[in-house]
Amino acid sequence: MESHLLLCVLLLIPAFASSDFLVTHVRNIKKRNSDNDLVVNGIEIYRMKIDSKVTSRFAHNVITSRAVNRGNIHKEVFFDVELPKTAFITNFSMTIDGITYPGNIKEKEAAKQQYEKAVSRGQTAGLVKASGRKTEKFTVSVNIAAGSKVTFELTYEELLKRHFGKYEMFIKVKPKQLVKDFEIEVNIFEPQGISELEAEGTFITNDLQNVIKKSFSHKKGHISFKPTLDQQRTCENCSQSLLDGDFIVKYDVKRTTPDNLQIVNGYFVHFFAPTNLPKLPKNVIFIIDISGSMSGREIEQTREALLKILDDIKEDDHFNFILFGSDVHIWKETLIKATPENLDEARKFVRSIDTEGMTNLYGGIMKGIDMLNAAHEGNLVPKRSASIIIMLTDGQPNVGISNTQDIQTHVKKAIEGKYTLYNLGFGYGVDYNFLEKMALENKGLARRIYPDSDSALQLQGFYDEVSNPMLLDVELNYPENEIEDVTKNSFKHFYDGSEIVVAGRFRDINQNSLTVDVKGEGANDVLSFTTQQDKEQTAEVFQEQEYIFGDFIERLWAYLTIEQLLEKRIAATGEEKENFTAKALDLSLKYKFVTPLTSMVVTKPEGNENQAAIADKPTEAQARGAPIVAQASPAHYVHASSPTWYTSVDGDPHFIISVPQKEDAICFNINENPGAVLSLINDPVTGITVNGELIGDKKVDNDAKIQNTYFGKLGIANKHLDIKVTVTPEKITIQNETGKTTFTWLDSVTLKQEGLTLIINKKKSLMLSMSSSASFVIVLHQVWKKHPLHKDFLGLYTLESHKLSAQTQGLLGQFFHPIDFTILEIHSGSDPKKPDATMIFKNKELIVTRGWQKDYRRDPEHGIDIPCWFVHNNGAGLIDGVHTDYIVSSLF
Ligand SMILES: *[C@@H]1O[C@H](CO)[C@@H](O)[C@H](O)[C@H]1NC(C)=O
Ligand SMILES: *[C@@H]1O[C@H](CO)[C@@H](O)[C@H](O)[C@H]1NC(C)=O
Ligand SMILES: *[C@@H]1O[C@H](CO)[C@@H](O)[C@H](O)[C@H]1NC(C)=O
Ligand SMILES: *[C@@H]1O[C@H](CO)[C@@H](O)[C@H](O)[C@H]1NC(C)=O
Numbered sequence: 021m022e023s024h025l026l027l028c029v030l031l032l033i034p035a036f037a038s039s040d041f042l043v044t045h046v047r048n049i050k051k052r053n054s055d056n057d058l059v060v061n062g063i064e065i066y067r068m069k070i071d072s073k074v075t076s077r078f079a080h081n082v083i084t085s086r087a088v089n090r091g092n093i094h095k096e097v098f099f100d101v102e103l104p105k106t107a108f109i110t111n112f113s114m115t116i117d118g119i120t121y122p123g124n125i126k127e128k129e130a131a132k133q134q135y136e137k138a139v140s141r142g143q144t145a146g147l148v149k150a151s152g153r154k155t156e157k158f159t160v161s162v163n164i165a166a167g168s169k170v171t172f173e174l175t176y177e178e179l180l181k182r183h184f185g186k187y188e189m190f191i192k193v194k195p196k197q198l199v200k201d202f203e204i205e206v207n208i209f210e211p212q213g214i215s216e217l218e219a220e221g222t223f224i225t226n227d228l229q230n231v232i233k234k235s236f237s238h239k240k241g242h243i244s245f246k247p248t249l250d251q252q253r254t255c256e257n258c259s260q261s262l263l264d265g266d267f268i269v270k271y272d273v274k275r276t277t278p279d280n281l282q283i284v285n286g287y288f289v290h291f292f293a294p295t296n297l298p299k300l301p302k303n304v305i306f307i308i309d310i311s312g313s314m315s316g317r318e319i320e321q322t323r324e325a326l327l328k329i330l331d332d333i334k335e336d337d338h339f340n341f342i343l344f345g346s347d348v349h350i351w352k353e354t355l356i357k358a359t360p361e362n363l364d365e366a367r368k369f370v371r372s373i374d375t376e377g378m379t380n381l382y383g384g385i386m387k388g389i390d391m392l393n394a395a396h397e398g399n400l401v402p403k404r405s406a407s408i409i410i411m412l413t414d415g416q417p418n419v420g421i422s423n424t425q426d427i428q429t430h431v432k433k434a435i436e437g438k439y440t441l442y443n444l445g446f447g448y449g450v451d452y453n454f455l456e457k458m459a460l461e462n463k464g465l466a467r468r469i470y471p472d473s474d475s476a477l478q479l480q481g482f483y484d485e486v487s488n489p490m491l492l493d494v495e496l497n498y499p500e501n502e503i504e505d506v507t508k509n510s511f512k513h514f515y516d517g518s519e520i521v522v523a524g525r526f527r528d529i530n531q532n533s534l535t536v537d538v539k540g541e542g543a544n545d546v547l548s549f550t551t552q553q554d555k556e557q558t559a560e561v562f563q564e565q566e567y568i569f570g571d572f573i574e575r576l577w578a579y580l581t582i583e584q585l586l587e588k589r590i591a592a593t594g595e596e597k598e599n600f601t602a603k604a605l606d607l608s609l610k611y612k613f614v615t616p617l618t619s620m621v622v623t624k625p626e627g628n629e630n631q632a633a634i635a636d637k638p639t640e641a642q643a644r645g646a647p648i649v650a651q652a653s654p655a656h657y658v659h660a661s662s663p664t665w666y667t668s669v670d671g672d673p674h675f676i677i678s679v680p681q682k683e684d685a686i687c688f689n690i691n692e693n694p695g696a697v698l699s700l701i702n703d704p705v706t707g708i709t710v711n712g713e714l715i716g717d718k719k720v721d722n723d724a725k726i727q728n729t730y731f732g733k734l735g736i737a738n739k740h741l742d743i744k745v746t747v748t749p750e751k752i753t754i755q756n757e758t759g760k761t762t763f764t765w766l767d768s769v770t771l772k773q774e775g776l777t778l779i780i781n782k783k784k785s786l787m788l789s790m791s792s793s794a795s796f797v798i799v800l801h802q803v804w805k806k807h808p809l810h811k812d813f814l815g816l817y818t819l820e821s822h823k824l825s826a827q828t829q830g831l832l833g834q835f836f837h838p839i840d841f842t843i844l845e846i847h848s849g850s851d852p853k854k855p856d857a858t859m860i861f862k863n864k865e866l867i868v869t870r871g872w873q874k875d876y877r878r879d880p881e882h883g884i885d886i887p888c889w890f891v892h893n894n895g896a897g898l899i900d901g902v903h904t905d906y907i908v909s910s911l912f
Contacts, residue, residue, distance in 0.1 A: 057259030058249075060197040062091030067201040070191060072269075074208040076282060076289065077180045077187060077521070078576045081107075088169045098161040099172040102192060107178035108579065108613035112620055114162060115171040123620040125612045127605060160622070177613075179579055182272075182293065182519035183485060186216075189269040193223070198252050198261050206269055208241035211282060211561040212291075213274040217241045223265035227251065236271075239561075243269055279538060281553035282561070286529035287573040288503075288553075290496060290536060293519040297490040298543040301336040301405040303355055303395060305388040309413035309446070310345045311379040313704050315739040318414055318446055318471065319375055325479035326370045332487060333358040338401050340391060341369065344384030346377030346419055355395045381417035382427050385409070385441075389434045396438075404543055406489035406513055407439040412469070412479070413455070414446035415704065416827070424454040432461050440464045440512050442486060444479065447471040447704060453590075460591045463512040472909065488516035491540035491547060496522050498536055503527065507580045514540060523577035532556070578611040586616065669700060669712070669816050669832060673731060674873045675895065676886055677835045686841065686859075687873045687888035688895035690831065690903050694729055699906045700816065701833035705825035707739035708790055710832075711911050712816065717809045730813030734798060735911030738790045741775040744912055745788060747798050749812030752786060754778065765800055794836075795819040799876050815876055831899060831906050843868075843889065859889055866897040 058064045067086040072079060089095045103109065112123035164170050180187040195202065208214065217236045224232065231251055233244045245267065254260040278294035306329075308322060326341075333339060338355040342348060351369050356362050388409050395401045421427055435441060441462035443455035446469045456466040469478045491514040498506055506524030514520060526534075532555035540547045585604035589597055601617065608615040669675045678685045690698065694716035701710040715732030736745045746753040752763045754776070763769055769780040780786045783802070789795035799815040821828075821836040828836050842860040849856035849869055859868045869892070872885040894903035 058198050058200060059090045062089055062093075062095045063097055063197075064088050064090050065195060065197060065199045068195055068199045068203070069201075070193075070204045072189065072191075072204075072206040074180065074187075074189070074206070074210075075572050076209070076211060076576070077182075077291070078572050078579070079178050079180055079189060080572070081176050081178075083172075083174045085172045086169065087164075087171075089164050089166055092166050094163050094165055096161050096163045097170055099158075099174075101158045101174055103158065103176055104178070104190075106181075106583075107176045108582075108608075108615060109158065109174065109176045109620060110612050110614070111173070111175040112158075112160075112622060113173050114160070114622055115173070116162065116164060117168050121622050123622045125609060125614065125618055125620050127609070128617055128619050177575065177579065179521065179576060179583075183517060185517040186270045186272050191267040191269070192265070193221070193267050194264050195261055196264075198249055198259060199263075200249060202247060202252065202263065204243070204245040204267060206241075206243040208236070208271060210239055210241075210271075210273045211558070212276075212280050213238055214241045215272050215274045217243070217269075217271040219243045219245070219267070219269050221245070221265060221267045223262055225262070228262075241271060277551070278547075278549070279536075279551055281534065281536060281551055282573060283532065283534060283553055283555045283558045284573040285571050287523065287525045287571070287577050288534055289521065289523040289573050289576055290551075291519055291521055292494070292496060292514075292538065294490070294514075294547065297516075297547070299334070299336075299516070300489045300492065300543045301334075301338070301402045302487070302489055303338045303392065303401045303405055303407045304333075305340055305342060305355070305391060305409050307342045307344065307384045307388045307409060307411040308373065309379060309381065309384070309411075309415060310343045310349075310373060310375050311415050312345070312375055312377055312740065313379065313415040313707070314375050314446070315707060316375075316742065317739075318475070319373065321476040322412060322446075322479070323370055323373055324476040325483075326373075327367060328476070328480045329483045329487075330363050330366055330370065332484070333363065335359065336402075338395065338405075339366070341366070342384050342387050342391070343373065344380045345375065346380060348380060348383040348387050350387065350391075354398075354400055355391060378419045379413070379415045379417050380419035381411075381413055381415075382420040382422070382430070385411060385427075385431055386434060389431070389439070392439055404492070404541060406492055408486065408489075409435075409439055409441045409464075410444065410483070410486075411441070412444045412446060413450060416451050416454075424451060424458075428454070428458050428461065431458055435462045437463065440486075442466070442482070444469050444482060446475070457591045460587060485518075486513075486515060489513040490516050491542055494520060494538075494540035496520070496536060496538050498522075498524060498534065501527070502531060502534070505577075505581065507577070508584055521580065523573070523580050525574075525577060575611060578607050579613070582607050582611075582613060582615055669731070673698075673712070673714070673729065675831060676873050676875065676888060677832075677839070678886075679839060679841065682841070685873075685886055685888035686839075686861075686868075686891060686898065687871070687886075688891040688898060690894050690906075691727075692729060692903070692907065694727070696729075697908050697911055699830045699908045701818070701824070701828060701830040701836075703824045703828040703833060705827055706791070706823075707737075707741070708794070708824060709735075709737050709739065709912075710796065710816065710830070711735045711908055712814075713911055715811060715813065718807075718811060719809060728810075730801075730811070731816065732811065732813055733911060734814055734816060736788060736790075736796060737912050738775065741791065743776055743790070745776075745778070746911065747786070747814060749800060749802065749814060752778075752780065794821045794823045801876070829900070831895075831903070834900055841889070846870075857889070859891070861898060864897050866891055868892070 065085060065087045067084070069084045070081065071084070072081045083101060085099055087097050114121045158174065160172070162170055180189060189206070191204065193204070208217070214236045217234060219232050219234050221232070228247060228251060231245060231247050235242050247263070252261045252263055254262045275293060275295050279290060279292040281288060281290050306326065310319065335358055337358045339358055340355045341351040351366070392407050392409070417424065417427060421430065431441070439462070441459050441464040443459040443464070443466040445452045445455050445466060452466065452468060459466040467482055469475055492512070494511040494514050496509045498509070503524045504527050507522050509522045511520055533552065535550060535552045537550050538548065582604050585600045589600040589604065592600055604615065605617045608618045614620050673690055674687060675690065676685050676687045692698065692714055694714050697711050697713045699709070700712055701708065703709070712731040713733040714729040717728050732748060734747045737743065742757050744755045750764065754761045763780055765780070765783050767780055768782045769778065771778040775791045777789045778786065783800065785797055785799045787795060787797050797817040797819060799817065800812070801815060802812050803810040818832060824833065824836050826837055828834065844858045844860065846855050846857040854869050854871055856867060856869050859866045868889040870887070871890040872887055875884045875886045891898040896902065
């Protein structure tokens with residue numbers, strides 16, 4: 021009885037963020053029944069609008085979604101939006117039957133308390149969270165009465181950044197059902213004039229191409245996309261929506277001068293992007309982690325990316341490679357010129373890169389700095405040139421100096437601001453915090469390279485962004501006695517196709533003109549000029565009042581200031597850090613930006629009995645019984661090795677995390693669609709991963725609020741040994757470099773080969789251990805063959821999980837290290853047999869419910885009830901991030 025309004029909006033996410041997205045499976049339901057196919061599970065979304073106004077790169081977006089409950093009973097309606105980390109939510113409201121409930125911005129902790137109070141009182145509350153990750157997710161649900169209407173309205177703002185010569189706006193669209201009145205409208209106003217404007221969608225078919233209307237002239241650009249119902253269908257008479265993908269708007273502005281200054285209401289913004297400058301020669305040192313934690317696939321993608329990068333290196337550039345495993349290896353003694361012969365030799369070298377041993381990151385990076393110093397001192401490289409260090413690592417330093425704080429100190433001292441350090445963190449095993457701090461301290465930045473099929477492209481894309489420096493040491497100077505609170509105004513490099521933005525405010529609001537001195541070192545000479553602008557000139561440009569939303573330059577200044585304070589906070593410590601935090605919090609509250617320091621809460625007043633609460637959700641999850649299991653006797657080895665501390669996932673899927681020192685357990689469920697593959701265990705150190713693919717019941721139960729799903733396939737791999745084990749209720753397949761062996765559940769097998777022990781306990785369970793690491797027990801649940809609903813499925817139990825590393829991630833893996841919790845305020849919940857309580861976990865307050873989950877290791881037929889504290893909403897607050905972060909693209 022729930023219907024999802026799912027709309028993902030993504031703005032300006034570089035191409036490699038795609039691994040963050042939800043994986044969903046489209047069933048193409050072919051039914052046509054006039055307007056009935058607008059109503060899904062009783063809910064009709066009759067209007068959805070994404071309204072975007074961009075003024076001087078500052079985007080103000082409003083997403084409105086209107087739905088009506090066409091059924092005879094209450095229904096829960098969900099509103100989900102995905103936004104990039106770079107956008108700040110600024111408003112959210114819900115309107116139910118004509119009454120608007122506005123969002124209130126609060127300091128994060130205060131917001132959480134208000135939210136949890138509201139939830140425990142049985143009120144509807146929406147929590148807008150800035151997750152601090154690449155994308156942030158906003159979800160709210162509301163239970164509405166039959167015949168009632170609800171409107172959700174979300175606003176967010178963002179400064180569009182220029183990459184490769186274009187500002188890009190990236191809107192991910194996914195209404196999940198047909199919408200009578202669907203519209204995307206984008207209005208752009210750029211005082212410098214628009215030079216080009218493009219709009220495209222990944223889901224746009226040939227038929228839909230001309231539904232995108234696009235026009236621009238002078239300062240104004242307009243885009244609209246308004247598909248009719250029939251145009252939204254995946255095929256004639258289909259009720260499935262084809263609106264599922266990315267809608268991308270790209271544009272650039274005219275540049276008659278290298279910069280542009282705008283002054284409004286006592287604030288100014290200064291855009292700097294000179295064109296037609298000669299490229300600066302660059303000196304690039306690639307420092308590559310080849311330690312054993314780099315999997316075969318990662319090293320292969322690194323080689324592939326480096327080969328592509330070599331194709332782009334210019335003859336004027338100098339370069340070298342440094343590899344670090346247990347030892348540090350250099351390709352050439354010094355930086356060498358990128359002649360065709362040298363590039364050829366480099367290609368051979370890159371093809372030969374292979375993994376080795378531990379992680380001497382410190383040795384690698386210091387060698388790189390020494391080499392650049394030597395090149396400059398010996399005049400081996402041009403005097404005017406940009407020196408860049410690009411380090412790629414997937415692990416944590418464990419040879420040489422391994423204390424990250426010490427490495428940071430030494431590196432900063434050695435670089436002395438002379439070179440830019442970029443740190444690329446491959447996968448999730450890295451100490452990203454450390455990489456980011458170290459890069460920011462050395463005028464660079466850090467990026468995460470997501471382990472996926474496009475990792476090589478991500479690496480290459482990053483290189484393309486920083487490979488064309490045009491200016492060195494750019495400084496934009498404003499008269500100090502006139503201007504205050506200016507944002508960052510000195511930059512190590514200016515890259516081709518990018519843009520430098522500085523904002524600030526006048527000490528005297530009545531002052532109306534400003535003079536700026538700009539300086540930078542180009543390839544051949546020093547670039548230096550002065551720009552002057554007054555308020556009247558800007559006012560003239562902004563005559564088109566409808567394009568000015570409020571005090572946008574002030575908001576742009578606040579946005580930039582907060583963004584930079586949050587960044588400075590990363591590298592700061594002690595009182596300095598506290599000061600940055602206090603200032604960022606103050607501005608976030610003042611300008612109503614949802615940042616990592618604030619939250620927005622929407623609460624409905626009490627006393628409306630028709631409105632059920634978000635807190636109701638969990639009871640549905642607990643109500644589901646386990647499927648019928650066929651066989652009886654327990655496997656002997658499970659008894660023998662049954663540890664006191666374990667984690668497991670079984671049933672549809674129930675996760676149980678035991679907490680031995682409390683003699684208690686925490687449990688949660690994950691509700692995802694059949695076909696989704698979940699990351700259960702991922703240990704970058706031992707190379708062991710376990711992923712599980714969900715299957716559904718034989719039939720879809722339209723009345724069930726949440727569809728039952730179970731694990732139908734488990735994939736256990738050891739990346740270091742190149743072993744992959746696939747387990748389904750039918751068979752067990754082991755694959756290594758040399759070949760594949762398959763067993764069925766009818767076999768009784770004890771197999772021992774290099775790095776792997778497998779024992780199949782006929783038709784019941786199997787035990788698998790890999791090298792000296794953790795062991796797993798997989799229990800086979802067979803249901804009656806003619807069962808109308810259920811299918812056979814699998815349960816996973818981990819044994820000796822402490823043998824996996826402390827860096828292990830995944831829905832189970834993150835709990836392999838001792839955890840603790842405190843229970844407070846046990847009180848009666850909606851089910852008289854199951855009290856609610858407040859759980860304190862990692863300084864967070866979670867509302868939990870006492871319940872039971874089944875452990876089938878000893879009794880695969882009936883299972884044993886394990887009492888546990890149930891965490892609602894897919895383990896929200898207990899697991900790192902959100903559960904959809906754990907969806908992976910494939911079993912291996
Ligand atoms: C937030 O949105 C609501 C609904 O549109 C509106 O009434 C309210 O004024 C907005 N708040 C701000 C601060 O803009
Ligand atoms: C769509 O439905 C109409 C009316 O029921 C029918 O005439 C037509 O053949 C259908 N088209 C397809 C492709 O199924
Ligand atoms: C932090 O702020 C306080 C109060 O404004 C100031 O006195 C102090 O010097 C600041 N400390 C640092 C390290 O910036
Ligand atoms: C690969 O699997 C085969 C068959 O199971 C086995 O005989 C062989 O020893 C395995 N090779 C390695 C390197 O483990």
